Amino acid sequence: IDDATLNKILGEGSFGVVAKCRNTETQKSVAVKVNKGQEGVLQQAISEIAVLKRMRCLDRDICNVVQWDGFFFDKENICITFELLDMSLRDYMKEQDRGFTVGELKPILYQLATALASLHSIGITHMDLKPDNIMVDRSHQQLxxxxxxxxxxxxxxxxxxxxxxxxxxxxxxxxxxxxxxDESIDIWALGQVMAELAMGCWLYPGDTHYDMLRYIVETQGQPPDDLLDNGWYTKQNMKQDADHHRDQKMFISLIKSMLTLDVSNRINAQQVLDHEFFAASIPQKNKKIKPNKNKTKKNLLSVIISK
Structure with a gap:
């Protein structure tokens, strides 16, 4: 990556940086994740590439995950190229400076549940679902x-x-x-994200594992439901939407299903998509997520060495 192709730094983390660059072959702008050359980061980058290759069997038109265009080496750094997207959901939340209505949340939840159902259908767990790792495209009428x-x-x-x-x-x-x-941890994280979007703040803002468990037990332990109901409806940060009262009740019921403490009873991604909350509002509601059988499956070792 040189000054001629590097436009600006889009983000930074412990792994390295994400930069907006120009593909000199296509002349299109892309996002390049430049991983540090450190041993631990290098191994993580290799694992990420293995997962991305495994995801090639998904239908890119409906899976709602970022599209990647391969990887290359820049000196000792592994660089992974992705499509360039608009802005993170975290930044979009800051820009809006309010909680979202249930009507606004419905398509967001459906798209994210579709993404998770797609990943889970091929045995992949995201492990880090949060607003920072969700990108929004504001060029459409519906987000x-x-x-x-x-x-x-x-x-x-x-x-x-x-x-x-x-x-x-x-x-x-x-x-x-x-x-x-197992992969149901992604569903818990999705419930937390949707609660945060609705309320405009974290549902459980703990600083330590103990704090997090204390918040969860206090809210979902004694009693498990009443506190959650009352907490959501009395939060001033949640924008009230009188025309969608029934939707609000179903939305809260769905979030509770995602935040069930008993993993065996926690709803899965496909069940989220099939929930009555989405009835008559999503055109392809009953379409099941499944990988493209025309694509060949590869184990983790082969996907790394077979580029």
Whole structure:
């Protein structure tokens, strides 16, 4: 990457930076994730590329995940190229400076549930779902969103008990407690994101694992439902929408299903899509998410060496 192709830095993290660059072959602007050359970061980048290759079997027109265009090396750094998107949902929330109505949340929730259903259908867990890792496209009448950043994503088969990675505010209780977990942790995080969008603040703003568990127990323990109901309807930050009272009740019911403490009873991504909350409002509501069978499956080792 040289000065002729680098336009500006879009974001920065422990992995390195994301830069807006110009593809000299197509002359199009792209987003390039430039990973540091450190050993740990290098291994994470390799794992991310493996996940991205595995995701090639998904239908890019409906899966609502960022499209990637391959990778290259810049000296000792692995650079991963993605389509250039508008802005993060976190920045969009700051720009709006208010909670979202249920009518505004419905298409966002549906698109994110579609993204998770797509990933889960091929055995991939995102592991770090949060507003910072969701991009919005404001060029349409209805807000379009896409899931990004697969740096922490893993196959379900590679999940290990005791791991607690990602951002604390969105960690499922089973991760906080160090018990076995699966892809349903993404559904918990989705519930947290939707609650945050509705209220304009974090649902459980704990600074430590203990704080997070205390918030969860206080809210969903004694009693589990009344506090959540009352808390949401009395929050001044949640924009009231009198015309959608029934939708609000169904929305809260759906969020509760995503935030169920008992993992065996927690709703999954496809069940979110099939929920009555979306009845008559989403054209292809009953379309099941499944990978493209015409694409060949590869194991994690082969996808790295077969570029």
């Amino acid at each position: 379009k969103v896409k899931l990004i950043d697969f740096g922490l994503a893993r196959p379900v088969s590679a999940l290990h008990q005791g791991d607690c990675i990602g951002t604390l505010f969105y960690c499922a209780p089973e991760m906080l407690l160090g018990v076995p977990f």
